[in-house]
Amino acid sequence: MARATTNTTKLLQDTQNSKASHDFAQLYLIPMLLLIFGVILVFIVLMPQVDTMAQKFTVLQTEQQDYDALLAKKNSRLELLSLTTTQQATLTKINAIIPQSQTDVVGFTERIRAMVSENNLTLSDIKSGEQVTVKTAVNTAGTTSDANLELVEVPAEFQIEGELQNIRKFLGTLYGGQEFIVIKKMELSKKVDDVDVNFSTLQTTQWSINLTLTKFQFRIGKNGTAAALQKSYFNVDETSRANKEIVDFINENYSGISAQP
């Protein structure tokens, strides 16, 4: 009898447990499945869209930054456009005094000879030197780049004699002339005779000057072309500006050279 009662109680308990489980499943199973589905959708559908959107915003931001940079370049270019006339005038002067062609060495020495004569001096000797390439690359905006351009020196040595005042006038004519001639080396000394070799009197007025004068020319580099040279000019950053000291020197000292019509 007692055994039958125990069995009945156990059966009742099992039935109650089973009913509670069934109720819980009936109430929460579908909402939980929907929740899981929602979470899966977040990862599979929503996140890729968010990622795509973020990437597109990055692209958009980059494009806007590029536009700002291009606009800044364009503004610099417009600023350059307003300077072009002045820059062109300076360039004309530079191209006139340092031509991009074969320098007329004979003409150069003849012009010096004429200057010597005009200043009542005597030319004792002339020696034309070999052309020397002195510069083949330029450091622009922090980077050394081959501009397909070479600067070439054309030196010539002169031995001239005369009065100091005339030599000074001659040197002044050289400096103030419309030709860019640099005195590379100079030895100017009083002419001493045998009697005065120990500087006993220094009364002589005759001086002797040994001059190494240099003219310059530009030329396109051995492996360069005119088009490549133009490209090199074009590739210089628009914010770079010419050395003001040099531009001022050119404009002040070669004001006689004007732009070609």
Add this chain to the structure above:
Amino acid sequence: MAEAPLTQNRITELFAFNLLPPKTKEEVKKDVKRKNMIFNSMLIPAAVLAVTSVMYLLNTLALDYTIAGWQDTNAIVTAELNDQNSDLGKAKTTNGELKIKTDYIADPVQKNVDYEQIFKVAEQIFDSNQTGSVITSYGREEAGVFTINAVSTSDQGPVEILGRFQTNDLVQSPSLRNVSKVKDTGKYQFTISFTIKFKN
């Protein structure tokens, strides 16, 4: 008693019975709760899908369109800036040529000095000196350094002249290179080297 005719209403009335017992109040409450929970849970995936759809539309319609617009604009401006033959391109070429050429000639221009300045400086320095110092020669070396050779009647001459060079505004880095006594004359020969500040 005659039987009522078998109409549709009658049939419904005859068979309107339920074998299942009616739901208890608790069961009805549970049902409502269950339905509410299912409905609320469906909102989550629905909301995800709605947000995704909006984002998709934003991506494809608004953002792609805007990006394409910026890219077109940038391409137009880039093409304009890269055109060497346009006015803007020519202005850049002119600026570049001037920049490169002035950089190339900077050294020669720095060395191109008005020699009259040197003579004037030398005259100023040697004028009325107390030691009878006289210039005997001028020189310029390839590095751009100027030299002046002079003779003096006193051994104080080189020091006096060097001191005068040091106080001159146009002169830079003056130095006394050598001093020697000229045999049998009691005179002192000396060389001073210096550079001149670049001035147009």
